[in-house]
Amino acid sequence: MIVALDLPVPTTTWYLLLSAVLFTIGTVGVMVRRNPLILFMCIELMLNAVNLTFVALAKKLGDIGGQSTVIFVMVVAAAEVVVGLGIVVAILRRKPNATTDDMAELKG
Amino acid sequence: MAMLDLVWLIPALPLAGFLFILLFGRKLGDPKAGYFATAMVGASFLVTVGVFLDLLSRGHDERSHVFTLFSWVPLGNGFSVDLAFLADPLSLTMCLFVTGIGSLIHLYAVGYMHGDPRFSKFFLYLNLFAFSMLMLVLGSNMLVTFLGWEGVGTCSYLLISFWHERDSAATAGKKAFITNRVGDWGFMMAMFFAFWAVGSLDYSVINGAAGGIAQSTATAIALFCFVGAAGKSAQLPLYLWLPDAMEGPTPVSALIHAATMVTAGVYLMVRINPVLAVSASYAGWIIAGIGAATALYAATVAVAQNDIKKVLAYSTVSQLGYMFLAVGSGAYIAAIFHMVTHAFFKALLFLGSGSVIHGMHHEQDMRRMGALRKLMPVTAITFIVGWLAIAGVPPFAGFWSKDEILLYAYDKSPVLYVVGLATALLTAYYMTRQVIMVFFGEARWHDAHEEHGAHGDFTPHESPKTMLAPLVVLAGLSIVGGVIQLPGWFWVPKGLQHKLEDWLEAVVPGEAHLSASAKDLSGILAFVAIAIALAGIAAAIAVYAKHRAKPIEPQILADAWGYDRLVSNFMGGPGRKAFEGVAWADANVVDGAVDGTGELVRAVAGKARLLQSGNVRTYAAAVGAGVVLLLVWFVVVRGIL
Numbered sequence: 001m002i003v004a005l006d007l008p009v010p011t012t013t014w015y016l017l018l019s020a021v022l023f024t025i026g027t028v029g030v031m032v033r034r035n036p037l038i039l040f041m042c043i044e045l046m047l048n049a050v051n052l053t054f055v056a057l058a059k060k061l062g063d064i065g066g067q068s069t070v071i072f073v074m075v076v077a078a079a080e081v082v083v084g085l086g087i088v089v090a091i092l093r094r095k096p097n098a099t100t101d102d103m104a105e106l107k108g
Numbered sequence: 109m110a111m112l113d114l115v116w117l118i119p120a121l122p123l124a125g126f127l128f129i130l131l132f133g134r135k136l137g138d139p140k141a142g143y144f145a146t147a148m149v150g151a152s153f154l155v156t157v158g159v160f161l162d163l164l165s166r167g168h169d170e171r172s173h174v175f176t177l178f179s180w181v182p183l184g185n186g187f188s189v190d191l192a193f194l195a196d197p198l199s200l201t202m203c204l205f206v207t208g209i210g211s212l213i214h215l216y217a218v219g220y221m222h223g224d225p226r227f228s229k230f231f232l233y234l235n236l237f238a239f240s241m242l243m244l245v246l247g248s249n250m251l252v253t254f255l256g257w258e259g260v261g262t263c264s265y266l267l268i269s270f271w272h273e274r275d276s277a278a279t280a281g282k283k284a285f286i287t288n289r290v291g292d293w294g295f296m297m298a299m300f301f302a303f304w305a306v307g308s309l310d311y312s313v314i315n316g317a318a319g320g321i322a323q324s325t326a327t328a329i330a331l332f333c334f335v336g337a338a339g340k341s342a343q344l345p346l347y348l349w350l351p352d353a354m355e356g357p358t359p360v361s362a363l364i365h366a367a368t369m370v371t372a373g374v375y376l377m378v379r380i381n382p383v384l385a386v387s388a389s390y391a392g393w394i395i396a397g398i399g400a401a402t403a404l405y406a407a408t409v410a411v412a413q414n415d416i417k418k419v420l421a422y423s424t425v426s427q428l429g430y431m432f433l434a435v436g437s438g439a440y441i442a443a444i445f446h447m448v449t450h451a452f453f454k455a456l457l458f459l460g461s462g463s464v465i466h467g468m469h470h471e472q473d474m475r476r477m478g479a480l481r482k483l484m485p486v487t488a489i490t491f492i493v494g495w496l497a498i499a500g501v502p503p504f505a506g507f508w509s510k511d512e513i514l515l516y517a518y519d520k521s522p523v524l525y526v527v528g529l530a531t532a533l534l535t536a537y538y539m540t541r542q543v544i545m546v547f548f549g550e551a552r553w554h555d556a557h558e559e560h561g562a563h564g565d566f567t568p569h570e571s572p573k574t575m576l577a578p579l580v581v582l583a584g585l586s587i588v589g590g591v592i593q594l595p596g597w598f599w600v601p602k603g604l605q606h607k608l609e610d611w612l613e614a615v616v617p618g619e620a621h622l623s624a625s626a627k628d629l630s631g632i633l634a635f636v637a638i639a640i641a642l643a644g645i646a647a648a649i650a651v652y653a654k655h656r657a658k659p660i661e662p663q664i665l666a667d668a669w670g671y672d673r674l675v676s677n678f679m680g681g682p683g684r685k686a687f688e689g690v691a692w693a694d695a696n697v698v699d700g701a702v703d704g705t706g707e708l709v710r711a712v713a714g715k716a717r718l719l720q721s722g723n724v725r726t727y728a729a730a731v732g733a734g735v736v737l738l739l740v741w742f743v744v745v746r747g748i749l
Binding site (some may be wrong): 031100101 | 595720721722723724725728732
């Protein structure tokens with residue numbers, strides 16, 4: 001006998017809610033944390049929150065456009081991480097333990 | 109290869125001379141630099157003769173040739189101003205006497221400037237002048253002419269103030285330059301109008317389209333050209349600079365301020381004669397009137413001058429007035445004819461006066477001369493030839509050209525004719541006065557002996573051969589120069605009549621419009637002119653040689669009717685205040701606006717830069733806030749979603 005677990009079927013709304021939560025975590029993280037690496041991770045979190053939205057809505061609306069956009073976002077994010085991490089490593093070499101608040105050379 | 113294709117060499121040779129002397133002038137030194145410069149202008153003269161003969165061998169319709177070097181100002185849409193030379197009878201006539209007389213004066217200057225510390229620089233400027241003058245006359249459009257026009261103005265400035273250690277020379281140079289700028293403004297306005305009216309600056313296009321230009325526009329072009337011409341050719345009210353220009357070395361006075369540059373205005377007016385023909389009739393009256401007024405005015409002033417060169421300077425102004433009288437009367441041939449003969453005899457007179465000044469150890473006051481004919485025989489004889497030519501005694505060159513101008517003036521209006529005659533009388537009078545004061549009578553230079561004590565035994569001496577040779581050549585030309593345009597009188601061989609008119613036919617309308625009554629009277633008018641000239645000479649002899657009457661030389665004439673002082677006072681008083689007002693407005697209003705804009709941007713930026721906190725997290729917050737605001741805009745205001 002097959003026992004049917006009466007689990008609720010995840011709907012699109014769930015995914016959107018999860019996405020919103022992830023995005024908020026990312027946003028707040030960017031605003032309150034000072035470690036550049038953590039900052040990066042938060043940005044990745046925000047990007048992927050958006051990716052999740054895209055995929056969820058693509059499935060719901062039956063539109064392949066959203067999924068292909070996600071591929072683009074991933075490629076761009078990867079490139080951005082390469083450049084960004086390069087910069088962060090270079091800065092940390094010059095100033096170990098530097099926080100983002102220490103990098104204020106462009107202050108007006 | 110036809111000589112005509114070598115027309116570019118005519119200005120190129122003096123330019124090459126200029127560049128060479130610029131680089132190696134000091135090494136060449138005195139007198140080699142002078143001979144080199146002379147050779148370059150002389151070579152240019154030979155090329156001009158070659159081109160002239162080539163043109164002469166062609167038919168009337170084929171005597172205009174445009175030689176384009178390159179496109180100078182490409183304007184798009186097919187409009188372009190080329191650096192091009194126009195070789196036609198008019199420009200070649202100008203080139204012939206510019207290079208011919210120019211090379212003679214160069215040669216003369218080798219002797220005159222001998223021993224000057226800036227000898228090679230003098231010839232540097234002279235060659236640059238020859239180049240500019242040839243650009244002026246050869247330019248196939250107004251812009252090339254303007255290039256030459258400004259060039260000769262600059263050279264005039266440099267050469268007038270050549271001895272700039274003297275305060276008066278430096279001031280005279282500035283005066284000439286600034287006065288000429290007023291005329292240049294007129295020239296530029298004429299260019300703008302011409303371009304606006306026909307969309308081109310080429311003489312061929314402007315003259316070709318002259319019939320289609322509205323009368324008012326044509327009048328504007330003609331009169332603005334005349335403003336330019338009045339500045340360059342020293343007409344009222346802009347003549348002021350020419351008498352002062354005598355501060356320059358005498359060869360400069362002969363070359364620039366008698367023979368060539370000052371005739372540029374006449375040349376320009378003749379060049380655009382089709383435009384003048386379609387302009388309103390009052391344009392001709394204005395030009396003829398100002399010409400006649402200048403002629404008479406300057407002649408009266410010349411009567412009372414004591415500086416040997418000042419007499420000739422006012423005489424030049426007066427003769428240029430004759431030329432404009434001719435232009436205004438539609439007698440373009442006569443204007444060119446007088447320009448050529450005047451170039452001969454006035455260059456001769458200036459060089460002769462230079463020879464006198466040289467022999468007198470830089471004494472220019474005629475009251476300290478006298479009886480020089482025995483000590484300076486060649487100078488005296490050639491000067492006397494020049495005197496007879498300018499006084500209008502037949503068969504010397506000046507008689508024929510002046511007679512032709514008076515004939516046309518009579519045809520235009522008896523008033524102009526009478527003014528012309530009065531000028532002729534005064535011309536004969538003041539030139540005779542000058543000849544008597546310089547070469548005849550008793551020797552008055554002993555009075556100056558004490559001042560010249562440093563020279564030891566002071567005796568005027570004849571000038572070196574390099575100075576006398578040009579005098580002799582120019583004297584010859586002043587005697588026979590009239591043959592280029594003999595009148596159509598019955599006893600003149602048919603083959604010799606109106607040669608210049610025949611030559612210029614393609615460019616300048618001929619005698620056709622002269623009324624029959626004037627034609628019939630031409631013989632009588634000539635006799636009147638001769639009588640007037642002889643009367644002037646006789647009067648001067650009676651006053652200055654025989655002392656039958658006291659000379660009439662009122663101070664007001666010596667002061668040029670106070671015009672110079674009037675202008676100086678105006679410019680020094682209200683004029684200066686106006687200039688200072690303009691300078692104040694420039695410093696405060698114009699600069700204030702410019703500086704104010706800069707200050708405003710700086711102040712705003714000073715506040716705006718504070719937005720850049722340098723804190724990455726603040727930026728992130730700003731981006732977030734921006735997103736939220738955009739969402740609000742789209743969702744709430746635009747109602748999307």
